[in-house]
Amino acid sequence: MKKIFSLFLAGMALLSVTSCTDADYDEKYADPSTTTTVGVPQVFTAVMYKGSSWMDLKYYRYYTQSTTSGTFSGIIGDSNNRGRFMGATEGYFNTRWQNFYDMVTQYRLLEYTYNNLAEAEKPSNVVFLYLARTLVEAQLHEMLSLFGDVPFNGTGTLWIDGKYDVAKEKCVYDDDVELYKQILADLKEVGDYFASGNVDATGLNSLARQDYSVAVGDPVKWQKYVNSLRLRIALHLSTTGDCTTVAHEAIAEILNNPDKYPLIDNNSENMGVTSDTQTDDFNFGKSLSQALHTGDYAAGSQTVLNVMNVPANGIPDENTDPRLQVMYDCNPDGEYIAFDVNKTNAEITNLSDQKLQEYIKRGILTANYYCKIDSQAVAGWETYEGNENIMSLWIGAAEVSLSKAEAYLMGYGVSRNEATAKENFVKGVEQSVEYYWDLKETSTLYEEGNDSYAAYRPLVKPSTAEVQAYIERIWEPTQEAICSQLWLNFGFMNELEAWNVVRRTGYPVVSFATDNQVSNYPTPPNRLPYPSDELSYNTANCQNAISKNYEESTGYYTNLFWAKKTYYQLVK
Numbered sequence: 001m002k003k004i005f006s007l008f009l010a011g012m013a014l015l016s017v018t019s020c021t022d023a024d025y026d027e028k029y030a031d032p033s034t035t036t037t038v039g040v041p042q043v044f045t046a047v048m049y050k051g052s053s054w055m056d057l058k059y060y061r062y063y064t065q066s067t068t069s070g071t072f073s074g075i076i077g078d079s080n081n082r083g084r085f086m087g088a089t090e091g092y093f094n095t096r097w098q099n100f101y102d103m104v105t106q107y108r109l110l111e112y113t114y115n116n117l118a119e120a121e122k123p124s125n126v127v128f129l130y131l132a133r134t135l136v137e138a139q140l141h142e143m144l145s146l147f148g149d150v151p152f153n154g155t156g157t158l159w160i161d162g163k164y165d166v167a168k169e170k171c172v173y174d175d176d177v178e179l180y181k182q183i184l185a186d187l188k189e190v191g192d193y194f195a196s197g198n199v200d201a202t203g204l205n206s207l208a209r210q211d212y213s214v215a216v217g218d219p220v221k222w223q224k225y226v227n228s229l230r231l232r233i234a235l236h237l238s239t240t241g242d243c244t245t246v247a248h249e250a251i252a253e254i255l256n257n258p259d260k261y262p263l264i265d266n267n268s269e270n271m272g273v274t275s276d277t278q279t280d281d282f283n284f285g286k287s288l289s290q291a292l293h294t295g296d297y298a299a300g301s302q303t304v305l306n307v308m309n310v311p312a313n314g315i316p317d318e319n320t321d322p323r324l325q326v327m328y329d330c331n332p333d334g335e336y337i338a339f340d341v342n343k344t345n346a347e348i349t350n351l352s353d354q355k356l357q358e359y360i361k362r363g364i365l366t367a368n369y370y371c372k373i374d375s376q377a378v379a380g381w382e383t384y385e386g387n388e389n390i391m392s393l394w395i396g397a398a399e400v401s402l403s404k405a406e407a408y409l410m411g412y413g414v415s416r417n418e419a420t421a422k423e424n425f426v427k428g429v430e431q432s433v434e435y436y437w438d439l440k441e442t443s444t445l446y447e448e449g450n451d452s453y454a455a456y457r458p459l460v461k462p463s464t465a466e467v468q469a470y471i472e473r474i475w476e477p478t479q480e481a482i483c484s485q486l487w488l489n490f491g492f493m494n495e496l497e498a499w500n501v502v503r504r505t506g507y508p509v510v511s512f513a514t515d516n517q518v519s520n521y522p523t524p525p526n527r528l529p530y531p532s533d534e535l536s537y538n539t540a541n542c543q544n545a546i547s548k549n550y551e552e553s554t555g556y557y558t559n560l561f562w563a564k565k566t567y568y569q570l571v572k
Contacts, residue, residue: 235251301510374440
């Protein structure tokens with residue numbers, strides 16, 4: 001709580017927006033802190049900016065997620081190091097919490113400003129209110145999927161109340177079930193607003209000036225994003241728990257009314273922000289491309305290789321996923337090798353060192369034995385110049401198609417239809433292949449015909465027929481087949497949603513070895529604990545939430561209502 005509030009002790013929350021230091025933002029978008037009059041459009045940009053640490057694909061977000069959801073989801077390879085299930089350090093949990101409430105406070109200012117407009121001014125400003133709320137609730141979904149109950153409806157008011165104790169009393173923990181119902185209802189309201197055809201033209205003109213997403217104020221792109229986000233969250237709640245009924249109702253309404261609730265349908269409609277938002281102030285302005293090639297947090301997992309049908313010898317064959325060569329680097333022998341979950345950290349390291357010495361004797365001075373996220377697609381091996389063209393993806397077409405496939409196969413809100421499920425499965429995998437190959441081919445380091453890693457392996461793009469043949473081979477009318485592809489598509493670009501898929505369904509099967517070196521954290525968690533700042537500065541409210549929700553002292557191993565109790569298997 002102290003961190004939540006301390007950011008805004010100067011009075012008006014807008015003053016905290018003065019941290020807009022990124023030159024790309026300064027050049028293109030109005031800095032609200034430089035205006036003498038607080039306007040709804042300007043505060044909308046502030047909401048976007050304050051949420052950027054976790055909305056956008058930045059070094060900071062990737063590093064922090066990799067130590068938690070990346071590892072726990074099985075996307076990032078697990079080297080069996082000591083304390084691997086403790087996640088990021090406590091400071092990062094606190095910062096994740098703080099960043100969200102920084103964003104919420106800007107939204108409260110936007111609400112306040114909007115509510116105090118003359119009635120005649122509201123129609124041209126309501127689009128900002130709706131879209132800001134959408135972005136905040138997209139992040140609220142992430143907070144709920146990490147922590148369970150969180151304070152929301154009473155937060156972000158210190159700048160109004162002026163008294164710490166009064167504001168703190170409002171920061172009670174809202175029930176996560178009720179918050180999810182609220183999110184779905186709010187997103188429906190926004191979807192209905194865009195479907196009405198009554199979006200104010202003056203508001204859209206202003207939105208185009210303030211919106212730094214790839215939509216640049218385009219109402220159709222925003223409409224498809226809102227509906228796709230609603231589908232994501234409804235699917236998240238569809239498998240089990242107290243929200244299945246409302247979730248299925250939302251899915252039915254969306255899928256049965258495509259004209260009213262259009263969804264992202266192809267990769268040209270993917271929603272997010274442009275690549276020039278990749279750098280951040282954390283760690284000297286490093287970008288996402290650098291983060292994706294940092295140490296063990298770039299390691300591929302055995303689960304990834306299994307889902308991509310890589311043979312046990314690590315050498316791809318005709319049955320191997322066509323995305324493999326643009327998602328991961330092989331070693332100089334053309335092998336894709338993941339950390340062995342049955343080996344100790346020392347054994348894994350020793351084998352790697354042994355192989356590196358062999359490579360050096362062969363004149364190969366820069367190489368990895370274990371597969372890593374593709375260096376040419378996302379980062380320069382030597383210079384870290386990186387792919388400057390990576391879009392910060394919020395929601396993409398492949399996710400939407402695969403979500404529809406699961407809904408139709410499982411009968412979530414719609415009649416079970418295996419044929420429609422397969423149709424969307426095929427489309428989703430095709431879109432995912434297209435997306436990841438595009439990351440490769442648009443790289444600033446791309447050379448046609450040459451793979452990364454000093455061309456240890458030629459790069460051969462699969463034909464449309466080969467991609468289609470692969471999809472036919474992997475299709476099965478099972479939740480496991482669909483969710484494994486949904487998980488893989490999220491991959492290292494959205495590790496939290498990959499973790500959500502695994503926790504919700506148990507697919508794909510992710511294996512871990514017990515960490516016997518840290519007695520309190522022997523296995524992967526089910527959630528993250530409330531940050532220490534909350535226990536220190538919002539003590540009563542936080543303790544009430546702990547008493548209500550925790551089944552054990554840490555919170556780590558308490559199940560969330562929408563998730564499986566155990567979502568992984570232990571090998572030893």
